[in-house]
Amino acid sequence: MAASRGWRAALVLTGFLAAGAGAAPAPVGQDTLAALLPGDGAVPGWSRDGALQEYVGEDLYTYIDGGAEIYQEYGFRRVVLQDYKNGAGKSVSVEIFEMETPAAAYGMFTFKRSGKGRSVPLGSGGELEDYYLNFWKGRFLATLTGFDETPATIDGLMAVARAIDSKSGERGEVPDLVGALPAAGLRTGSVKYLKGLLGLNNVYPFYTARGLDFREAVKGDYDGGSSLIVLQYASVEARDKAWAGLKAYLETTDRFKKAGAAETAVPLFRDGKGLYAAFAPSGPRLFVGLGANPSAALAVVEQAR
Amino acid sequence: MRRTIGRRDFFRTSAGAGLSLAMARALAAASASAAKTKAPTIGVGIGEDHEKAAIKAVELAGGIKRFVPKGAKVALLPNVQSRHPGSYTKPEILRAVIRLCRKAGASEINALSWQTVKQWEDTGLKAVLDAEGAGLRIFEKDESLFKPVPVPNGIALKEARVLAALFDHDALINMPITKDHAGNKFTGTMKNLMGLNSPANNRTFHRPNWTTDPDGIAHLDQSIVDLNKAVRPALNVVDATEFIVSNGPFGPGQLFSPQRVVAGTDRVAIDGYCAALWGLKPGDIVQIKRGGEQGLGEIDPDKAFIKEEDI
Numbered sequence: 001m002a003a004s005r006g007w008r009a010a011l012v013l014t015g016f017l018a019a020g021a022g023a024a025p026a027p028v029g030q031d032t033l034a035a036l037l038p039g040d041g042a043v044p045g046w047s048r049d050g051a052l053q054e055y056v057g058e059d060l061y062t063y064i065d066g067g068a069e070i071y072q073e074y075g076f077r078r079v080v081l082q083d084y085k086n087g088a089g090k091s092v093s094v095e096i097f098e099m100e101t102p103a104a105a106y107g108m109f110t111f112k113r114s115g116k117g118r119s120v121p122l123g124s125g126g127e128l129e130d131y132y133l134n135f136w137k138g139r140f141l142a143t144l145t146g147f148d149e150t151p152a153t154i155d156g157l158m159a160v161a162r163a164i165d166s167k168s169g170e171r172g173e174v175p176d177l178v179g180a181l182p183a184a185g186l187r188t189g190s191v192k193y194l195k196g197l198l199g200l201n202n203v204y205p206f207y208t209a210r211g212l213d214f215r216e217a218v219k220g221d222y223d224g225g226s227s228l229i230v231l232q233y234a235s236v237e238a239r240d241k242a243w244a245g246l247k248a249y250l251e252t253t254d255r256f257k258k259a260g261a262a263e264t265a266v267p268l269f270r271d272g273k274g275l276y277a278a279f280a281p282s283g284p285r286l287f288v289g290l291g292a293n294p295s296a297a298l299a300v301v302e303q304a305r
Numbered sequence: 306m307r308r309t310i311g312r313r314d315f316f317r318t319s320a321g322a323g324l325s326l327a328m329a330r331a332l333a334a335a336s337a338s339a340a341k342t343k344a345p346t347i348g349v350g351i352g353e354d355h356e357k358a359a360i361k362a363v364e365l366a367g368g369i370k371r372f373v374p375k376g377a378k379v380a381l382l383p384n385v386q387s388r389h390p391g392s393y394t395k396p397e398i399l400r401a402v403i404r405l406c407r408k409a410g411a412s413e414i415n416a417l418s419w420q421t422v423k424q425w426e427d428t429g430l431k432a433v434l435d436a437e438g439a440g441l442r443i444f445e446k447d448e449s450l451f452k453p454v455p456v457p458n459g460i461a462l463k464e465a466r467v468l469a470a471l472f473d474h475d476a477l478i479n480m481p482i483t484k485d486h487a488g489n490k491f492t493g494t495m496k497n498l499m500g501l502n503s504p505a506n507n508r509t510f511h512r513p514n515w516t517t518d519p520d521g522i523a524h525l526d527q528s529i530v531d532l533n534k535a536v537r538p539a540l541n542v543v544d545a546t547e548f549i550v551s552n553g554p555f556g557p558g559q560l561f562s563p564q565r566v567v568a569g570t571d572r573v574a575i576d577g578y579c580a581a582l583w584g585l586k587p588g589d590i591v592q593i594k595r596g597g598e599q600g601l602g603e604i605d606p607d608k609a610f611i612k613e614e615d616i
Binding site: 061064070112114129130131145272 | 386388389423487488490492496499504507551552554555556557558559560586589
């Protein structure tokens, strides 16, 4: 754990002095991540509880033993952790992840949200679930967890989150690929931005399919129950190669059955759970439409192409 | 804290809406025919009193005396990975198991861990150990404290490195919480044993420069199966009361509350049952599938005897 090392401890201390003294927000760099954490008294009624922890790079496996891979896939740099408590004994834990890029932070934000929470005006986007909230801003993703759902705890979650938000001058835009999802009927909270196979297999399992080495991907769910996945490749040639590999897998695995008629221009398969999947290569992208019936799967693909 | 995702609600959002609780019930019904054969037995206590559910589960699995001999030194392995709701074994279940061990005449009961004391405190598990007079033996992540153990028929893992203190005990009770896992989708009895293996050895479960490709995930799951060939718990007691079904294994994430405690010795059958609870097809989980193929247990639900009882 990096926080035990002297030089990094000094950085952490510097961050806390800045935060505690109510210093003006400074541009956030990789050495001042801890400065985003509110100091004692910065959020009325809430104070720090316990020591700050920090994990850098591969040390994330120490903190999230067995669960760090998805952060690494998106591009992880470091995380700081700090608990807060109020006078009534309520607790809030804060994790601020510094990712490599704003796209990585946005991606982890979308990966972690259920889509069923309430959108909250924090950072570049935030969502409050039953007892926790996530928001992203630039390269940062903040996850705040309460340990009950009482109004006092939820108010504390929001107050601490707003304090973090106010300390960051980061900016970041939603990746352009998200715009490949047609807006009509899209459930915006369902959007998942993906950077690798681990994320993809968590939103739709392709199991042992090879050749899916896309550069980025996005998935969204639509009113009516269909979904669209857009895989972006580096070039048309890369997409051609990937699609050839995936198609060969789909045609030979027992996990998918060919469902489309021979005359259908868009290859159609049915997965083990009865869902239809339509595949439409186009330029450097591969569009995958998912639906409960063939027409739903084909329609969502055609809408996007 | 009780947070319940309604079943209907869960079915709508789950990728495996066709299975879930209904599937688990069907498996239980189908398994009745296995009762007359030498089938693995799984006990399931169902109810919101988690201590009573745990006691019932162990009773249905054959009773604690079948697993813990009189005078035995017992090692316990609850999951303390995170204190986010639904990501760690409930203290009430730990209390039940300690009391059952006492009832069986255990001479000594210790929880073993290389996690921090703070994690045990934050999850409320240390308070239970203290109150019940059980020990907490925390070990540094020092490789000298782990014993090399050859893996019989190991495929990805030829040698495990298990906490040496385990071998001071006569029986291990494995006590995971079942939950989501972003890497291999599922955490259960088999995955939990990584909590006894050295962190350095656990890291080898992930291939160098792992890019989360299918081969990398398969390597992780195979390593878990291999570890389970080297370490065999006397009993598994699984918290399936309320657990995260997203953002696992650490959380915070969406909670699902089937209110069950599951007990038995067959890790494959138990994990298959738990996976089906939340809509996963056991055969789709590589560690369960390979565990079954490599002789760790029974993946066919028709060949397991599942006893469920409300409390």
